[in-house]
Each structure stands twice: as C-alpha cells, then as structure tokens.
Amino acid sequence: MLNYQKNLFLGIILSLFISYKTYSQEQNNLGLGIEKNTLSINGNPLEIFTLYTGNIQIHSCHYENCKKEKSPYILRFLKILKDTSHVEPIPINVFLIKHPEGNFVIDAGGDPQWYDESSWECEPFSRKIAQKLANVNVKPEESLESRLKQLGLKNSDIKAAIVTHLHFDHTAGLKKLNAPTYVGKGDIKNGRIIGSVPCKFLDGVKLIQVEPLLKGLNTEKQDIGDSLLGAGLSLTKDNAIKVYSTPGHTPGSLTIRVRTDQGDLWFVGDITFEDTQIETNSKVAGIHFNIKEIRKLHKNLKLILSRTNSILIPAHQVNTSQRIKTWSNK
Ligand SMILES: [Zn+2]
Structure with missing residues (x-):
C-alpha cells in the first residue's frame, strides 16, 4: 500500500512536470503558441x-x-x-x-x-537569396505539421489549405500537409521573381488556381467584398469562407474572408504587416510587388472596415488571438 501511494505520488509529480514542460515549450520569446477563439456561424460553433x-x-x-513608392x-x-x-522578429502565424x-x-x-543546407539541394540559388532576405527561426515543434x-x-x-501568397514563410508546411491547396495564378506564373520556393516546398502539392474559378461568378448582392x-x-x-483575388503584395495574392455571427475576419496575408499600416499616411512595406495596387487595396479594405463589423488579420501581427477576442466581444 505504501509503495502504491509512493508510486501514485511520483506519478502525479511526473505528470505535473511533463505538463509544465509542454506548457513552457508552447511559450516562446513572443509569448505565443496555439491560441483559440470560439465564434459562431448561424448559431453553430466556428473556431x-x-x-x-x-x-x-x-x-x-x-x-x-x-525608396520612392x-x-x-x-x-x-x-x-x-x-x-x-x-526589425525585431515578427511571428509567422498560420x-x-x-x-x-x-x-x-x-x-x-x-x-x-x-539553415540545413542539404534540405535546399534542389534550389541552392533560392537558398542564397532567401537566407539573405530574412532570418527564419522555426523550431521543429513549431512547424505546421507539429501544430496540427x-x-x-x-x-x-x-x-483544404488556402495560401495567401507563395512566399517561403507561407508555404513550407504544404508538402507534409498534402491537402488540396488554393493559390493565386499570378504567383505560380511569377514564382521565381517573387521568391517562391517551388522545388523545396511545392513539388507534388495539389495546387488549385483560384482566378480561373472566379470567371463567370456573379457578385453576390449586398456583399461588400x-x-x-x-x-x-x-x-x-x-458562403462563410470566401477567397478573393487581391494582387499587390505579390501578383497572385489572395484574401480570405471568414464570415461569423460576430462579424467578418479578413485574412490578408502580407498585404499589410499590421492592421494600422493601411492608413494613407503610413509607410507601406518595401517588398510589395506593386505598391500602386496595394494603396488601392488598402483604400478598399478601409472602406470595408468602416461599413461592416470587420477585423483585419495580417499574417505577421502579434497578439492576433487577443485582437480577435477584443473585437468579437464588442
Ligand atoms: Zn510573410
């Protein structure tokens, strides 16, 4: 009996230690891991x-x-x-x-x-440019595969997966995910120019181009998007999840609107790094393929935000879950 109690005690200590360790692994220098917001659509849960x-x-x-725009x-x-x-490291949110x-x-x-050179064997040139362009820090337990x-x-x-654009910080998990993947036609056409990594990240992925599917679609009345x-x-x-062709950041950038009973969430990828960067007096990113298109898009997004109960969700903004919580509780 004494042994049993001792084992039970040790078991409790061990499981507390394991859960603490899992918890601390989830917490990183940006204080993020996996965060959930529960909203609803037509009264049913949408997470x-x-x-x-x-x-x-x-x-x-x-x-x-x-430089000049x-x-x-x-x-x-x-x-x-x-x-x-x-700039300071920014999160890569999926x-x-x-x-x-x-x-x-x-x-x-x-x-x-x-940083594993052997993994770049099929595109050594892309590796050089990409690694010069950015430092990417992803621990194995932080990959999309691990997160799922x-x-x-x-x-x-x-x-299905929907990729806002084909930059390397938005596509690395696609091969392992192995799901039908919606992408913008312009990004496939201009892959090499925009910094896509087709061999390493896209080989064998079932890509569905969005633009041909938009042809002949009627615009929904009273849909501001x-x-x-x-x-x-x-x-x-x-019609809760809709994909729009919104070129500018890259020639094939997509925006995804998720409608909920609480309002609309606009997943804009890197059209803007922060929601405040769409203001006319804000500096836009230097990496945009077409800044004129981006300015037009920002104007339209501002109109959408002013006329509907909507929130912009850029891919690299901090505190996204908290922002969604504050917005949806309004
Ligand atoms: Zn990005």
Whole structure:
C-alpha cells in the first residue's frame, strides 16, 4: 500500500512536470503558441486557431519601404538585400478555421530546416537569396505539421489549405500537409521573381488556381467584398469562407474572408504587416510587388472596415488571438 501511494505520488509529480514542460515549450520569446477563439456561424460553433509557427526577422526596408513608392519592384528588392538593419522578429502565424463543413488551413508557415543546407539541394540559388532576405527561426515543434499533431489532427482532417501568397514563410508546411491547396495564378506564373520556393516546398502539392474559378461568378448582392474586390470564391455552402483575388503584395495574392455571427475576419496575408499600416499616411512595406495596387487595396479594405463589423488579420501581427477576442466581444 505504501509503495502504491509512493508510486501514485511520483506519478502525479511526473505528470505535473511533463505538463509544465509542454506548457513552457508552447511559450516562446513572443509569448505565443496555439491560441483559440470560439465564434459562431448561424448559431453553430466556428473556431479559429492562431498557430504560431516560428518567427521571421526581415530588413527594415522590407518592413517599410526605403525608396520612392514609384520605384520599380526590382530596385526596391535590391535595396532590401543591401540593407543591413533588421526589425525585431515578427511571428509567422498560420490559421486553422474549424467550420461546420470542415477544417481549413490558411497559409502553411515557415521552414524548420531553413539553415540545413542539404534540405535546399534542389534550389541552392533560392537558398542564397532567401537566407539573405530574412532570418527564419522555426523550431521543429513549431512547424505546421507539429501544430496540427498537437491539436490531435491528421492530414485527412483538413479539407483544404488556402495560401495567401507563395512566399517561403507561407508555404513550407504544404508538402507534409498534402491537402488540396488554393493559390493565386499570378504567383505560380511569377514564382521565381517573387521568391517562391517551388522545388523545396511545392513539388507534388495539389495546387488549385483560384482566378480561373472566379470567371463567370456573379457578385453576390449586398456583399461588400464582392463589390469592392470582385466576386469571391465560396469554399463552403453557407458562403462563410470566401477567397478573393487581391494582387499587390505579390501578383497572385489572395484574401480570405471568414464570415461569423460576430462579424467578418479578413485574412490578408502580407498585404499589410499590421492592421494600422493601411492608413494613407503610413509607410507601406518595401517588398510589395506593386505598391500602386496595394494603396488601392488598402483604400478598399478601409472602406470595408468602416461599413461592416470587420477585423483585419495580417499574417505577421502579434497578439492576433487577443485582437480577435477584443473585437468579437464588442
Ligand atoms: Zn510573410
């Protein structure tokens, strides 16, 4: 009996230690891990998980343009490569939407093998440019694959992935996810110019181009997204999840709108790094492929925000889950 009690006591101590260790692994220098917001759609639960999949540190001229806005993309890109200053690391967020019709993943995060040269064998040139452009810090337990496992999900539990654009910090988890993946046509066409890593991250991934599916779609009446951004592609029968073609950050950038009973969430990828960066007097990012398009898009997003109960969800903003909580409790 005494032995039994001793074992029980040790067991409790051990499990407390393990749960503390799991908890501390979840907490990283940005104080993030997996966070959940429970909203609803037509009275049914709709959960939004913000999955922290590491961080990225970019040059200052990447985050905020250092050249004239009219400067061609290639000159702004070269300026970023030459820039020696960095901004603080920003999170790489991936989003899991648990909708009554299925689970959707928005973006696929960064690469835990970023500094492992052998993993870049099929694209050594991309490695050089990409590693000069940014420091990517993803621990194995922070990869999209690990995050889904931590939530008890298998690949077959994911109905589809939607990638806001094909930059390397949004696509690394796609191969392992192995789900039908919606992407912008313009990013496939211009992959090499925009810094996509097709061989390492996209080989064998079932990519579905969105733009051809938008042709012939009627804009939904009273849908502000449709009227300002063009008809969106519904991924669910209730029209709650819609994908819009919003080129600017890259030629094939997509925006995903998730409608809930609490309001609309706009997953904008890197169209803006922070929600406040869409203000007319704010400096936009230097990395945008087409800044003129971005300014137009920011104007439309501001109109959407002013006319509806909406929130912008950029891919690299801190405290996303807290922002969603504050917004949805209003
Ligand atoms: Zn990014």
